[in-house]
Amino acid sequence: xxxxxxxxxxxxxxxxxxxxxxxxxxxxxxxYSCKSAGSDKKLFKQIENKYSxxxxxxxxSPDDYLHTIVSPFGRLDESTPRKTFFYLLATLNAAFPEHxxxxxxxxxxxxxxxxxxxxxxxxxxxxxxGNDEIVNKYRMWxxxxxxxxxxxxxxxxxxxxxxxxxxxxEEGYLWSINYFFFNRKLKRMVFFSIKSER
Amino acid sequence: xxxxxxxxxxxxxxxxxAIEIMSLNGENLLRAIDLKDAEKASKLDEEGRLVFNAxxxxxxxxxWTKDLKKKTNLHMIVLNRALKLLEQKHExxxxxxxxxxxxxxxxxxxxxxxxxxxxxxxxTDQELDTDFIDSLKAACLKYITARSFPRNETVRxxxxxxxHEHYPTATEVRRFIxxxxxxxxxxxxxxITSLLDVLVYDGTIEKKSPFAIGMEDFSxxxxxxxxxxxxxxxxRKTTSRLPVEALTEVPCGRCQVFTFCSENxxxxxxxxxxxxxxxxx
Numbered sequence: 001x002x003x004x005x006x007x008x009x010x011x012x013x014x015x016x017x018x019x020x021x022x023x024x025x026x027x028x029x030x031x032y033s034c035k036s037a038g039s040d041k042k043l044f045k046q047i048e049n050k051y052s053x054x055x056x057x058x059x060x061s062p063d064d065y066l067h068t069i070v071s072p073f074g075r076l077d078e079s080t081p082r083k084t085f086f087y088l089l090a091t092l093n094a095a096f097p098e099h100x101x102x103x104x105x106x107x108x109x110x111x112x113x114x115x116x117x118x119x120x121x122x123x124x125x126x127x128x129x130g131n132d133e134i135v136n137k138y139r140m141w142x143x144x145x146x147x148x149x150x151x152x153x154x155x156x157x158x159x160x161x162x163x164x165x166x167x168x169x170e171e172g173y174l175w176s177i178n179y180f181f182f183n184r185k186l187k188r189m190v191f192f193s194i195k196s197e198r
Numbered sequence: 199x200x201x202x203x204x205x206x207x208x209x210x211x212x213x214x215x216a217i218e219i220m221s222l223n224g225e226n227l228l229r230a231i232d233l234k235d236a237e238k239a240s241k242l243d244e245e246g247r248l249v250f251n252a253x254x255x256x257x258x259x260x261x262w263t264k265d266l267k268k269k270t271n272l273h274m275i276v277l278n279r280a281l282k283l284l285e286q287k288h289e290x291x292x293x294x295x296x297x298x299x300x301x302x303x304x305x306x307x308x309x310x311x312x313x314x315x316x317x318x319x320x321x322t323d324q325e326l327d328t329d330f331i332d333s334l335k336a337a338c339l340k341y342i343t344a345r346s347f348p349r350n351e352t353v354r355x356x357x358x359x360x361x362h363e364h365y366p367t368a369t370e371v372r373r374f375i376x377x378x379x380x381x382x383x384x385x386x387x388x389x390i391t392s393l394l395d396v397l398v399y400d401g402t403i404e405k406k407s408p409f410a411i412g413m414e415d416f417s418x419x420x421x422x423x424x425x426x427x428x429x430x431x432x433x434r435k436t437t438s439r440l441p442v443e444a445l446t447e448v449p450c451g452r453c454q455v456f457t458f459c460s461e462n463x464x465x466x467x468x469x470x471x472x473x474x475x476x477x478x479x
Binding site for chain 2: 096098103104164
């Protein structure tokens with residue numbers, strides 16, 4: 001995935017940090033284009049191998065087979081869902097260079113019902129934590145809309161196992177939320193996250 | 199050798215990476231490095247050497263790239279370049295830690311990862327091998343059960359006396375498991391003990407103290423823990439013959455003429471028919 005330098009995003013990231021009585025919150029927004037870079041090829045091959053080898057077994061029951069194949073992106077024996085899964089993992093790899101997400105299972109992602117619901121949910125969280133200026137003054141959603149046309153996006157969220165959370169890098173980490181806004185037509189991905197620390 | 203000569207020698211050796219400086223308990227100490235590794239290190243450029251030494255110092259636990267970056271103070275790009283080069287030369291390898299499967303961890307090519315990293319006996323390919331564990335648990339339970347109760351055809355549900363001292367210990371269970379070859383890998387006494395602990399928490403066996411009851415200078419601090427050999431006894435899962443609710447188990451609780459029954463009357467505890475039946479077990 002190729003990191004996209006966007007001035008308006010730079011501005012957002014600089015101001016996307018505020019404090020409440022209990023915690024320090026940091027937002028992080030990054031835009032990527034689905035262009036292969038570096039280790040992406042290796043990752044792509046890894047995924048293709050994993051999901052095309054399973055098929056011809058014949059010794060798995062239809063139920064078990066569906067169980068391994070069905071994912072939040074669709075059926076992994078079809079290439080488009082596999083590609084989506086690949087883009088998400090590649091984005092994670094790019095966003096957290098000290099980690100290798102090649103072995104992440106598809107069920108560790110969840111697909112959000114619609115971009116509108118995600119926007120609503122994020123707004124509620126932000127306003128409840130006392131930050132409305134990132135939305136109202138800095139026009140965060142407008143900026144993102146220019147990059148990735150939010151209404152045309154599929155939105156996914158990564159749910160890591162507690163111990164292996166890449167956002168948990170310091171003592172005092174409390175929680176984080178993350179969303180991947182994926183526009184298949186534009187071949188662009190926006191990684192959005194908010195982290196709370198003490 | 200005087201001090202200046204010693205210093206000169208130390209510096210030369212340090213440059214050649216034949217020795218390294220370690221900090222232990224606040225003091226700086228020098229440690230000699232395996233000549234082979236020193237030779238390898240000297241063939242690398244400065245950054246490669248830094249990275250190689252840091253990875254070597256991490257031993258069989260390996261070091262995470264994030265920590266590596268902090269330790270070497272190198273820029274991400276420079277670090278990655280050095281890592282790629284070392285990997286191509288087969289001097290280092292990437293390993294997966296069971297607790298942190300997404301972290302990029304490196305160790306020297308020929309080092310065997312510690313059991314903390316691989317998960318030890320219970321993990322196969324980064325996953326908890328539940329089938330393996332279950333079959334081992336069953337085998338242990340079978341052996342312990344066989345040794346927990348005396349073989350007596352005449353008495354049903356016989357038990358050993360309270361002073362029976364030959365319940366199996368972890369070492370004996372381990373010997374049984376090894377001899378029966380259920381496991382393709384070698385299991386240590388520690389491994390077996392953890393397995394037996396699981397059975398204890400499952401409630402299928404109980405742990406018995408090796409000490410005789412009544413010994414009071416039994417401190418809770420287990421310093422010589424290695425030598426304490428606990429015994430394990432199977433818990434008998436019988437339908438309990440203890441009354442669930444005493445008042446309904448006793449015939450009186452279900453007797454239709456309860457209120458009529460009295461000591462000297464026609465119906466009394468002495469000639470009670472229900473008692474006769476109940477007591478004849």
